[in-house]
Amino acid sequence: MTGVSEHDRGLPRIRAAAGVLFFDAWDRVMIVDPVYKEPWEVPGGAVEADESPRAGARREVCEELGLDVEPGRLLCVDWTGPRPERSKAIVMLFDGGQLSAEQLEVIRLQPEELRAFEFATADQLDKRLIPLLARRVKAGIDARGREMTVYLENGSAVG
Template structure:
């Protein structure tokens, strides 16, 4: 092989370790996205499970921030268990939303998953387990809209639509 042929080879062929170092260097400077996951849980009366966090003025869907290198579906499942002690089989992804920066936070990716339907008996047994929660409750969508921040209400509406239509939604811009 002539010198010209070697120069035409990609860096990952010529020097795999140098290629790995180049990728690692690029990774150090790339943007990091915060990831949050919510889970849509319904009871047999088609009411939604909402949580009342002590650190927010509005109610919310169960869920929260993903930990480092945690997949979004596992974050939703973990958060649900931590918050109310409920373990569910994760259903389909209903929506992904890019949420723009909002003081003091950077932007984030918000996932909403289908958590299925729990029996009325199970719904009555659930209690807040996390000190971050003041209360939990079961609400119709119409009732929930009055408790949720406007953007969370819209996110919930889109997730319910996706569930009904057996699809998923991507939204950006908050």
């Protein structure tokens, strides 16, 4: 890294990821079925070098779903500690709003990444997502309804 101080180069690095919560007319949240892992996820993924989390979320949604949608406001920031095969990370969820019938019609899943998508109620998330992600998504849904942004650690509110 050129142009970065020696002090900055010595600081720990942390992985960043971003997702978007999309909703249908019944306020169910979109979940997606990745080809490369189990179980289900939300649209989004890793933020690339020199990319903002918001830009990364938009890029991932466009790649995965074929939707070029500007993410809305930040719903939550979640610090997650290391776990098997994953380093610690900062994960952000943005509000994608309610998708129109026209937007739903143009969704084209990237076959190398996704098998399917569907909409789930908050109550169904515990059965479809890993517990950490289910907590994060439910916190994002709650933050959306309360028009706020929440800070989480491992999917749970702190402070």
